[in-house]
Every structure is written in C-alpha cells, then in structure tokens.
Amino acid sequence: MLKYQQIAEEIEKYIEENALQQGDKLPVLETLMTHFEVSKSTITKSLDLLEKKGVVFQVRGSGIFVRRHKRKGYISLLSNQGFKKDLEDYKITSEVIELEVRKPTQEAAHNLNISLDDEVYYVKRVRYIQEQTLCLEESYYNKSIVPYLNNEIVTESIFNYIKEGLGLKVGFSDIYLHMDKLSEEEAAYLGLENGAPKLLVESIFHLTNGQPFNFSKVTYNYQQSQFFIQANSHFS
Amino acid sequence: MLKYQQIAEEIEKYIEENALQQGDKLPVLETLMTHFEVSKSTITKSLDLLEKKGVVFQVRGSGIFVRRHKRKGYISLLSNQGFKKDLEDYKITSEVIELEVRKPTQEAAHNLNISLDDEVYYVKRVRYIQEQTLCLEESYYNKSIVPYLNNEIVTESIFNYIKEGLGLKVGFSDIYLHMDKLSEEEAAYLGLENGAPKLLVESIFHLTNGQPFNFSKVTYNYQQSQFFIQANSHFS
DNA sequence: CAGTGGTCTAGACCACTAT
DNA sequence: TAGTGGTCTAGACCACTGG
Numbered sequence: 030m031l032k033y034q035q036i037a038e039e040i041e042k043y044i045e046e047n048a049l050q051q052g053d054k055l056p057v058l059e060t061l062m063t064h065f066e067v068s069k070s071t072i073t074k075s076l077d078l079l080e081k082k083g084v085v086f087q088v089r090g091s092g093i094f095v096r097r098h099k100r101k102g103y104i105s106l107l108s109n110q111g112f113k114k115d116l117e118d119y120k121i122t123s124e125v126i127e128l129e130v131r132k133p134t135q136e137a138a139h140n141l142n143i144s145l146d147d148e149v150y151y152v153k154r155v156r157y158i159q160e161q162t163l164c165l166e167e168s169y170y171n172k173s174i175v176p177y178l179n180n181e182i183v184t185e186s187i188f189n190y191i192k193e194g195l196g197l198k199v200g201f202s203d204i205y206l207h208m209d210k211l212s213e214e215e216a217a218y219l220g221l222e223n224g225a226p227k228l229l230v231e232s233i234f235h236l237t238n239g240q241p242f243n244f245s246k247v248t249y250n251y252q253q254s255q256f257f258i259q260a261n262s263h264f265s
Numbered sequence: 266m267l268k269y270q271q272i273a274e275e276i277e278k279y280i281e282e283n284a285l286q287q288g289d290k291l292p293v294l295e296t297l298m299t300h301f302e303v304s305k306s307t308i309t310k311s312l313d314l315l316e317k318k319g320v321v322f323q324v325r326g327s328g329i330f331v332r333r334h335k336r337k338g339y340i341s342l343l344s345n346q347g348f349k350k351d352l353e354d355y356k357i358t359s360e361v362i363e364l365e366v367r368k369p370t371q372e373a374a375h376n377l378n379i380s381l382d383d384e385v386y387y388v389k390r391v392r393y394i395q396e397q398t399l400c401l402e403e404s405y406y407n408k409s410i411v412p413y414l415n416n417e418i419v420t421e422s423i424f425n426y427i428k429e430g431l432g433l434k435v436g437f438s439d440i441y442l443h444m445d446k447l448s449e450e451e452a453a454y455l456g457l458e459n460g461a462p463k464l465l466v467e468s469i470f471h472l473t474n475g476q477p478f479n480f481s482k483v484t485y486n487y488q489q490s491q492f493f494i495q496a497n498s499h500f501s
Numbered sequence: 502c503a504g505t506g507g508t509c510t511a512g513a514c515c516a517c518t519a520t
Numbered sequence: 521t522a523g524t525g526g527t528c529t530a531g532a533c534c535a536c537t538g539g
Contacts, residue, residue, distance in 0.1 A: 031526090032527080032528075033528085051475075057506085058506065059504095059505085067528080067529085068528060068529045069506095069530085069531090070529075071528060074527085078499060081497075083437070086437060086471075086473075086475055087506065087507090088473060088505090088536090088537080089506045089507060089535065089536050089537075090504075090507095090535070090537035090538080091505070091506080091537050092504095092505070092506080092537095094475055096437065096475070100441060103441060106442075106494055201322060201495065201498060202495075202498075203494075203495055203496075204494040205336060205491065205492070206342075206492040206494075207491050208444075208485070208490065208491075209487065210461075210462060225446075226444050226445065226446060226462035226463065226487075227462065228444050228464070235322075237324060238327065238518090239288060239322055239330055255441065255442060256441070258342055258343070258442075259437065259440075261436075262436050262437060262438075262473070263317050263318055267507090268508080268509075269508080295523095295524085304512095305510090305511085305525095306508090306510075307510080310508085310509090312525095323525065324524090325518075325524075325526060326516070326523075326525065326526095327517080327518055327519075327523090328518095328525080329525080474537090
C-alpha cells in the first residue's frame with residue numbers, strides 16, 4: 030500500500046478512535062511530517078484524499094479540522110460500494126428474483142456502450158433492511174467483463190466478487206435520480222400501495238480504464254430510504 | 266489566479282471547444298508540461314482538479330481521457346451553485362413568498378450550530394422552470410454571517426451575492442435526501458395534487474473555514490426535476 | 502507578525518498498459 | 521519493453537488567519 034494511503038487510513042483511524050468531533054483540530058503539517066517521517070507533499074496528498082472523502086477540511090493559515098456529519102442511517106450516494114458500510118448497524122439481506130444471461134435492452138446496451146447482440150447478466154433482486162423492503166434492483170453486467178455470476182454471488186455482495194474474485198478495479202460512476210409514482214408491479218415487490226412515491230436511481234459503473242461494466246436501476250421504498258452526500262467546493 | 270487552476274480551465278475549454286467525447290485522449294503529460302511550461306506536479310494538480318470535477322479520468326500506463334455524461338436537463342447535486350449552470354438552457358425564475366429576520370426553529374438552530382436566541386434571515390420562495398413550478402424552498406441564513414438581504418437579492422442568486430457582494434468563500438456542504446408525500450400546503454405551492462411524490466433536499470452550506478451559514482429545505486416538483494452525480498472512486 | 506497551509510519546481514524512481 | 525501516469529522528496533517561496 031502506498032504511503033499516502035497508509036497515512037490517510039491512520040489519520041482516519043485516529044479520528045475514529047478518539048471520537049473527534051466536527052471542528053476539532055488535527056496536529057499541524059510540520060508535526061505530521063516528522064511523526065510519519067515523510068515529506069510535506071506526501072502528507073498533503075493524504076489530507077487531500079481525506080478531504081475528498083469528507084473526513085477533514087483544511088483552512089489555510091489556520092489548521093486542519095475534522096469534518097463529520099451528524100445524521101445516522103443515511104445511505105451515501107457517493108460510496109460506490111453499495112450501502113453495506115453506511116448501514117452496517119442494520120441487517121441487510123437480498124432475495125434474488127431473476128438471474129440469467131440475456132441480450133440487453135436498448136437502454137442497457139446504450140448505457141453499457143455495447144451492441145444489442147452482446148450478452149449481459151441480468152440480475153433482479155429485492156433488498157431488505159431489518160426485514161423491511163428497502164429497494165427493487167435491476168442490474169445489467171457486461172458479460173465480456175463479468176463472465177460469470179451465480180446465485181450465491183448475487184445474494185451476497187456482487188461488487189466484492191468483482192473486485193476480489195475477478196481482480197477488476199472499479200473506477201467512477203454516473204448516477205441519475207428520477208422521481209415518479211410506483212407501478213403496480215413495483216408496489217407489489219416493495220409491499221407498498223400502487224402510486225406511492227418512487228425514487229429511481231440509475232447508475233453506470235465504470236472500470237478505472239473507463240469501460241462501463243454495469244448499468245443498474247434501483248427503485249427505493251420511500252419509507253425506508255434516505256440519502257446523504259458530502260460535497261466539496263472545487264467549483265469555481 | 267493560480268497556475269494549476271488556469272491550466273485546468275484552459276484544458277476544459279479545449280475539450281469544450283473541440284467537442285471532445287467520452288474516451289477521447291488528451292495529449293500526454295510530457296506534451297502538456299512543455300506546452301504550458303510548468304513542472305509535472307503542476308500539470309498533475311490541474312488534472313486531479315478536472316478529475317474531481319468529472320471532466321477527465323486518468324489511466325496509469327495509458328493516458329488521460331475525457332469524461333462526459335450523456336444526459337441533458339439534469340440538476341447536479343454537487344454543484345453547490347444552485348442549478349443556474351445545469352439548466353442554463355432553461356428559463357429559471359423565482360417568486361419570493363416570505364423574507365424576514367426571525368429566530369431560528371430548533372431544527373435550523375441545530376443545523377446552523379447557533380442558539381435559539383440568535384437571529385436568521387428566513388427566505389421562502391417558489392422557483393419556476395419554463396413557467397412550471399420547480400421547487401419550494403425554505404432557507405435560513407445565519408444573520409451574523411449574512412447581515413443583510415433584500416427582495417432584489419433574494420429574487421436573483423443569493424449565493425452570487427454572498428460571494429461577490431459579501432466576499433465570503435463558500436466551502437463544503439452536507440446534503441440529505443428524503444422522500445415522502447406532499448402536504449396540502451406544499452401541493453398548493455407546487456400546483457400538484459395532495460399526496461403526490463415529494464423529494465425533500467436538506468442542505469447545510471459551510472464557509473471554507475467550516476462555519477455553517479445556510480440551512481435550506483427544498484421540496485421538488487417530481488414532474489420537473491431529475492438529478493445527476495458524477496462519483497469518483499477514492500473509496501478503498 | 503508569527504503560525505500555518507498552499508503552490509511550484511526539478512528530478513529520481515516506481516507501476517501499470519499496450520504492443 | 522517502450523510509453524505513460526503515479527509517487528515521493530527537499531526545499532524555496534507565497535497567501536491567508538488570528539492574536
């Protein structure tokens with residue numbers, strides 16, 4: 030593991046273990062440099078990483094401070110990792126409705142940047158939180174990148190398998206949100222009434238080399254789901 | 266303006282003007298270094314900035330590539346700048362319902378980190394897109410940071426005034442999303458039926474020094490609003 | 502004006518990709 | 521294995537904050 034990642038982890042662990050609160054001040058750069066025995070730029074890189082993750086914020090001329098959000102039970106829209114981490118205090122389970130190799134829909138082909146003749150793994154599942162329905166998920170995996178899936182993998186964490194099992198490196202993702210009313214079928218899966226509020230989250234996940242490998246459409250139960258984002262100001 | 270920001274802007278402009286598409290390759294680092302006559306780290310810093318903004322992605326051993334999203338008419342949840350930029354092809358207007366100095370609600374006081382005895386500017390407005398209702402916004406500004414607002418400012422871009430007029434520097438923000446059904450009052454303002462789907466977006470905006478100066482609750486018209494996020498993978 | 506973070510450089514060396 | 525991006529260093533100098 031790289032130095033700056035290692036250091037970032039240690040600083041994050043330090044914040045966690047000492048239960049530091051928003052606004053608490055970290056040691057100054059000079060101190061961190063000598064403590065970790067690295068150059069200034071390396072420490073800076075670690076802190077930039079933590080800043081991107083929303084763990085700290087840096088104020089020129091003043092110091093480095095802890096950033097926290099106060100609310101619990103929210104799903105991070107940025108985490109890229111499913112919500113296992115955000116909701117680790119809750120019991121999350123999955124029921125697989127469908128799993129098969131098929132041709133992509135036009136929409137899926139377009140978003141995955143493949144032809145209608147290529148093959149995809151289609152996965153449909155309902156996810157539960159504390160025995161309540163959380164969401165209905167339809168997902169398309171480019172089969173030339175993810176050549177094999179089975180029921181066991183799909184019941185557990187698919188992304189974990191992709192990273193650990195296949196050794197693929199997940200890069201960036203594009204996420205689109207829409208609101209609407211639930212269709213009869215969706216309402217049935219989620220145990221809600223027809224026409225209830227619906228949040229549809231469409232995501233396109235790419236490998237680090239820019240290739241899209243997954244397109245998914247997730248319909249959330251409006252009673253069980255709330256989301257958060259920590260935004261930074263790199264905007265002019 | 267700093268070198269690396271300047272360079273980032275020029276690269277972005279170059280991409281824009283030449284209408285480069287997702288996956289198009291930019292010149293290699295060496296070329297960029299000599300062209301802009303700066304060191305490698307400066308170019309790297311520019312590219313890291315563009316990567317954060319979702320404009321490019323870098324692949325080790327391969328190159329620097331353009332990143333684009335395909336869909337138009339979506340509001341960026343990360344832009345921190347209202348949606349003026351995302352929806353610049355559309356006509357956005359505001360109607361101010363209420364504007365006054367008052368004591369904060371408990372909720373506002375908590376989120377702004379002030380006491381119930383402190384004062385806030387309370388702003389309530391409806392925003393329109395192409396003559397259709399887009400959202401209903403309730404916003405609380407810490408008066409000790411934003412000491413004055415008037416109808417004119419509030420009808421235009423409040424954030425612009427805060428930055429240009431007051432010289433404040435806007436930093437990070439925390440954003441929370443909830444779904445629900447519209448109340449009767451909300452439905453009336455938005456011209457929708459009672460009980461229609463509701464997306465509530467709560468945001469807390471901070472200055473670069475970490476001080477929260479605005480807490481806002483925005484209720485969107487589900488028929489007019491869709492959102493997007495470009496996420497990066499700085500997550501282990 | 503002392504303290505603290507940010508920018509920028511020049512260069513050595515490392516790690517991944519594509520051929 | 522050549523090409524390309526990523527890490528890391530040591531140090532000079534700049535810019536902002538706060539007493």
